[in-house]
Amino acid sequence: MKQEDIVIYACVIIxxxxxxxxxxxxxxxxxGLGIGYLIKxxxxKED
Structure with a gap:
C-alpha cells in the first residue's frame, strides 16, 4: 500500500x-475524500 493511499483513507475516516x-x-x-486526493x-508534485 502506498503512502498516498494511506493519506486518502485517513482523510476519509477523519x-x-x-x-x-x-x-x-x-x-x-x-x-475527506476530496481533501485526501488534493493531498495525494x-x-x-513534490516527487
Missing part, C-alpha cells in the same frame, strides 16, 4: 468522524 459529530457522515466522507496530488 471526514466521516467529523460528519458524524455534525449529524451526517456521508458529506463528511466526501469532503500535492505529494506527487
Amino acid at each position: 471526514g466521516a468522524g467529523i460528519g458524524l459529530m455534525l449529524g451526517s457522515a456521508f458529506p463528511g466522507v466526501l469532503v 496530488f500535492s505529494f506527487k
Whole structure:
C-alpha cells in the first residue's frame, strides 16, 4: 500500500468522524475524500 493511499483513507475516516459529530457522515466522507486526493496530488508534485 502506498503512502498516498494511506493519506486518502485517513482523510476519509477523519471526514466521516467529523460528519458524524455534525449529524451526517456521508458529506463528511466526501469532503475527506476530496481533501485526501488534493493531498495525494500535492505529494506527487513534490516527487
